[in-house]
Amino acid sequence: MPDSKETFEAGMKVRREMFGAAGADDQIANATDFTRDMQDMVTRYCFGETWNRPPFDRRMRSILTIAMLVGLNRPNQLRVHIRGAIANGVHEDEIREILMHAMIYVGVPASVDSFMHAAEALKEVGRG
Known part of the structure; x- marks a missing residue:
């Protein structure tokens, strides 16, 4: 198991x-000082561990991430991950789909x- 620095x-990377x-x-x-621990955790857990786990490659993880960010209505992160998805080989027509x-x-x-x-709720109040 890799250590924190690895x-x-x-x-x-x-x-x-x-x-x-x-x-x-x-x-x-x-x-x-306020955001340093968060950046460390995002780097280690999100990108260092999760994005490197088998069986999904980065392309598939980008596809999943885009879909989840849409569902969560997170436009700032969506923009960031659209750019990352392009770098991971996701095509524009795939992003549209x-x-x-x-x-x-x-x-x-x-x-x-x-x-x-x-x-x-309507049934409970005698409506509908």
């Missing part, structure tokens, strides 16, 4: 390859659940 370096040396190194260089797929599965299931909960 995991950090592995994470920095992934970050540099996805976001460029400046993008990755700037995150660490610009960390404040991820967004189209997420549009249906992020929106429709939430709406269906909301209708079910609303119907239950």
Whole structure:
């Protein structure tokens, strides 16, 4: 099992390859006393461990990450990871299809659940 320093370096390698040396190194260089521990954890756990786990390659992890960020409505992180996805070999037409797929599965299931909960609440108050 790699130690903290090895995991950090592995994470920095992934970050540099996805976001460029400046993008990755700037995150660490610009960390404040308040954000330093968060940047360390993101580098080690997110990029050093998770992004390097088998069986998924970086391309597949980018696809999954984009879909999850759409579902979480995180536009800033989405922009960052779209750029990373391009670096990981995800094509523009694939990104469009991820967004189209997420549009249906992020929106429709939430709406269906909301209708079910609303119907239950209306029933509880003698309506519907």
